[in-house]
Amino acid sequence: MGRVTIFVANDVNSMKVKMAFERRRIPFVEINVEDHPSALLSLKAVSHTFLVPKVFFNTRFIGGIEATLKELKRWDNDKSYQNAFAAYQAEIADLADPQSKHLRIPHPSVSRLTLNKPKRITNPSPYVELPDGTSTTFWNVTEKIRGSISLSDYHQRNAIFKKTFSGKHALKIFLHAMKINEVQGQAFGNALLKAKVIRSITNDRKFVDKESSIYRLQGDSTPNVLNSYCSWPQVTSKEPREIMEGLVWLLTKIELGSLDAQGRLDYSKAVLHDKFPIFEEIVCELQAFDMGRLSDNEKLAFALNVYNLMLRYAFIKLGFFKSEADRAHFFANVRFNVGGLVFSFDEWKDGILRGNRKSPITGKEPFKGLDRRRRLVLSKDVDPRIHFALGDHAVVGSSCSLPFRIYTAGNIDQELEMAASVYCNDKCNIRAKGNMVKLPKALYMYRGDFSRARGAFGVYATVAQYLIGPAASAMVTGECTVKFATKYTIDNYTRQSVGIARYEKDSVQGDVTGMGAFMCRFKGGKTPANERKRLATLCGLNLLDTLPEDRFDRITARMKEEFGVPFVFLTLVDANRAWFKSIQWPLPGDIPHCVPRGVSLCGHTINVEPGDINLIEDALEHPLYKLSPCVYDGPKLRFYAGIPIAVPGSDNDGSLQTVATLSIGSQTPHKLTNAQIKRLHEYGADMKLELLRRDSVSTAPTESMSEEDLTDMYDDFDD
Numbered sequence: 001m002g003r004v005t006i007f008v009a010n011d012v013n014s015m016k017v018k019m020a021f022e023r024r025r026i027p028f029v030e031i032n033v034e035d036h037p038s039a040l041l042s043l044k045a046v047s048h049t050f051l052v053p054k055v056f057f058n059t060r061f062i063g064g065i066e067a068t069l070k071e072l073k074r075w076d077n078d079k080s081y082q083n084a085f086a087a088y089q090a091e092i093a094d095l096a097d098p099q100s101k102h103l104r105i106p107h108p109s110v111s112r113l114t115l116n117k118p119k120r121i122t123n124p125s126p127y128v129e130l131p132d133g134t135s136t137t138f139w140n141v142t143e144k145i146r147g148s149i150s151l152s153d154y155h156q157r158n159a160i161f162k163k164t165f166s167g168k169h170a171l172k173i174f175l176h177a178m179k180i181n182e183v184q185g186q187a188f189g190n191a192l193l194k195a196k197v198i199r200s201i202t203n204d205r206k207f208v209d210k211e212s213s214i215y216r217l218q219g220d221s222t223p224n225v226l227n228s229y230c231s232w233p234q235v236t237s238k239e240p241r242e243i244m245e246g247l248v249w250l251l252t253k254i255e256l257g258s259l260d261a262q263g264r265l266d267y268s269k270a271v272l273h274d275k276f277p278i279f280e281e282i283v284c285e286l287q288a289f290d291m292g293r294l295s296d297n298e299k300l301a302f303a304l305n306v307y308n309l310m311l312r313y314a315f316i317k318l319g320f321f322k323s324e325a326d327r328a329h330f331f332a333n334v335r336f337n338v339g340g341l342v343f344s345f346d347e348w349k350d351g352i353l354r355g356n357r358k359s360p361i362t363g364k365e366p367f368k369g370l371d372r373r374r375r376l377v378l379s380k381d382v383d384p385r386i387h388f389a390l391g392d393h394a395v396v397g398s399s400c401s402l403p404f405r406i407y408t409a410g411n412i413d414q415e416l417e418m419a420a421s422v423y424c425n426d427k428c429n430i431r432a433k434g435n436m437v438k439l440p441k442a443l444y445m446y447r448g449d450f451s452r453a454r455g456a457f458g459v460y461a462t463v464a465q466y467l468i469g470p471a472a473s474a475m476v477t478g479e480c481t482v483k484f485a486t487k488y489t490i491d492n493y494t495r496q497s498v499g500i501a502r503y504e505k506d507s508v509q510g511d512v513t514g515m516g517a518f519m520c521r522f523k524g525g526k527t528p529a530n531e532r533k534r535l536a537t538l539c540g541l542n543l544l545d546t547l548p549e550d551r552f553d554r555i556t557a558r559m560k561e562e563f564g565v566p567f568v569f570l571t572l573v574d575a576n577r578a579w580f581k582s583i584q585w586p587l588p589g590d591i592p593h594c595v596p597r598g599v600s601l602c603g604h605t606i607n608v609e610p611g612d613i614n615l616i617e618d619a620l621e622h623p624l625y626k627l628s629p630c631v632y633d634g635p636k637l638r639f640y641a642g643i644p645i646a647v648p649g650s651d652n653d654g655s656l657q658t659v660a661t662l663s664i665g666s667q668t669p670h671k672l673t674n675a676q677i678k679r680l681h682e683y684g685a686d687m688k689l690e691l692l693r694r695d696s697v698s699t700a701p702t703e704s705m706s707e708e709d710l711t712d713m714y715d716d717f718d719d
Helices: 012-023 039-047 065-077 084-093 138-148 167-178 182-194 240-256 276-288 296-318 324-333 345-353 372-376 412-424 441-445 456-466 470-477 490-494 514-521 531-540 550-563 674-692 707-711
Strands: 004-008 029-032 054-057 060-063 127-129 135-137 152-156 159-166 198-200 214-217 335-338 341-344 431-433 436-439 481-484 567-573 577-584 594-596 614-616 639-648 656-666
Touching (some): 004 039, 012 240, 039 054, 065 084, 127 138, 127 182, 135 138, 167 182, 167 214, 182 198, 240 276, 240 296, 276 335, 324 341, 341 345, 345 372, 412 456, 436 456, 441 456, 441 481, 456 470, 550 567, 550 577, 550 656, 639 674
Parallel strands (some): 004 029, 436 481
Antiparallel strands (some): 004 054, 054 060, 152 159, 159 214, 198 214, 335 341, 567 577, 577 594, 614 639, 639 656
16 A cells, blocks of 8 residues: 655654645654664665655655645645545555665654653752742742733843842732732742842842842843753753753754644744743753863764754744844844853854854954863864754754754764755755855855865865755856855745744843943933024023022922922023023932933923923833933932923024923822912913013023033932
């Protein structure tokens, strides 16, 4: 009886082609080359490559995924058959059983894709003690906290800490979710700190249930380091193969459990897979692995496995890049921890695998001087086949797969040969059409690794060695034109997948400090369209940088008493400053003359229409104003109410120009009645009259401030 035979491995592509037959209820027999390594020779003999999956309709060789799906679609559309299953019965089922020894079914035979579990998977560690005396895994308690506690950014002077929560908020959640008392809640918080599930941002040695005590999940502490979900407690003595087999097995299981009905990997399912948090925890064991004890072959195999594993992990966790700029940022900034040392993908490739050669992108060696990572580099010459073995080509978009799960030290040479064959015969990488062969940009970038003397010709010769078909001989004889792509084929990464999130640079940005924090905190008010006229009118008043005047101070003092607030500001807003002509300031220390316009609330108030009000009853609840240094630092304003003051323009064209604001504030939330809002506008009218008076203007300037002083002003705000 005729049959469909599929050479497969334990991978997504093999599952996809199997599912295509299962949907049509067409029976098949699989030969798993991972379970039966001897079948690799048969695969090579009948298909001339080591690529999987490969499909045979009885003795007729069909090809890989694309050729198989095309043939099945022909059956689907063939009007002479009721369906594809009927076509199979007519064209294959009645044939004689294939007699070729290469298509012989290994024993035991299987009719579905199996995924053999490694002998031992690392048990997640450490365990966390619960209030009832039982214990649970690190990942379990982490995910429960992540799903129940609201996270937000915490702002300190010159720093922004991301994805944090307060001790007070956490304790409230503990008590409600676990039905425990405050003493038990405190003890649980301390247990989380001890197990390093959470870390203190405010350097608390013990868990403190205060709003000012800030904590963060360990897994959120370093978003640019992939395997930082937990801090691995001890050095591992396991062999690299044992570690990698377990990790690759589990990640493959997650991927196979996240396929859609068409056999495509759905990344939105993978990131939510119930085993993904477990993978995130056990992949942290790499933090405790010292690869310095490995031989060169062991190190090469381990380095290739880590790179490819972390790339698959990153695509699930962070998403895909959609442009060349994002691709460059991804490989330069997404990192992973091996042996307590942190590497980017570029550093691992150029530093470890290429023996610390200069990067073709930066022109510099990744590891310099006393960098501890230098001791880990491969000591032998660069093997150009590593560029075929690494998954930073169209690994996800490829319809071909390697016939083995991981690289091994004992078989590394043969496995690199297979990787080169798979890479060079994958149409996603090497494109041969007519008398034109197009090679990937990545091979051109690293052409020096193939032959420093011959450059690009070394790449041609190496590719031709592994390429199958007429294009190979044409490349050798020069009968075809060979070109390198000028861009990376970004779209290839996602052509076989769905549910893809886009990689965002901000997703790997950690805490922000210094000027970066200042720039990220608060977006200043928009520049008015009539800014030139507004500034000319303001300068024409001759009030900037003048001494305080009683006529203004009397009004702000009355406002302080009437509204019952500690802060009152009459602010002139010039190009760079919010300068206080009159101020009621209750805090000790020097009274500020101004703040940078970009961090001031008044910078927003000048955009309010005359007669309207910028009213903020609680700035900490406002998504924008809570980021201002005037709110989380300095005066720590919670309540703010400001109105614009507009005067006739200096060019006498009848326009009104907003040159100042009049505002009140306090350090506690506050509300205004309609009557109080009306009174605020009346005081604004009084201030407008005073601004326009020419007879009492003081022209004695106050101490001027440099632009550098203004930029750093928010740091010098008095507490």
